[in-house]
Amino acid sequence: MTNIRLPKDSYLLENTIGYHFKNKRLLLEALTHKSCKKPYNNERLEFLGDAVLDLLVGEYLFKKLPRAREGELSKLRACIVNETGFMRLAKSINLGDFIYISQAEENNNGRERDSILSNAFEALMGAIYLESHLRYLSKIVYHLLESNYAKIDLPSLFTDYKTALQEITQALFHEVPTYTLIGQNGPDHRKVFEIALHIRGIEYAREIGHSKKEAQQKCAQIAYEKILQETHIKEPK
16 A cells, blocks of 8 residues: 555544544555455454454443443443444444445445445444554544434333244234345355345345344344334334
């Protein structure tokens, strides 16, 4: 990376997160998606950022909720440390405006794709950690969590759509949904699983996730909401 050509407004991103990189190569790498076919991309930084964010979100919850039990803390962390949670944080800093993606991804609205935004956010946090360790990164992550989650508790963050769907299909159809693994791909540390959900032999949803459980929950949410609409049942409070 002899020539560093960052997006011309990348300083706006640094202003937003409150951190200015000394090593601009790290920032460039964090913003570069693999679709660009460069000698570098953000996958390694993404791997590091994922681990660091897991730690920092856990620490944040531990301090914020002193009376919460281990099981509740684990569930809350799982609600934040995932593709949807990181996509939410990425959008809050307009990260999609600054990433490098291929023209093909650009044509497919890649700047709005959950997985690309989530991965870029992890990479950006990983890059900050490499340069400053936890000294600055913890402040940044804490601020983003405070800004994006007005209320952090299980009723606000956690909905077990698989359980909710099973209960409603048993009541209505006297059977439970079936989840079928369609395929999986990607490196071991970042596999992507595709799951299809069927009820009464009809496919209600097909989604991908970084774990089978995540993909199943996404499918269950879609199917659950479809059934509520089709049957005009009110969602329980």
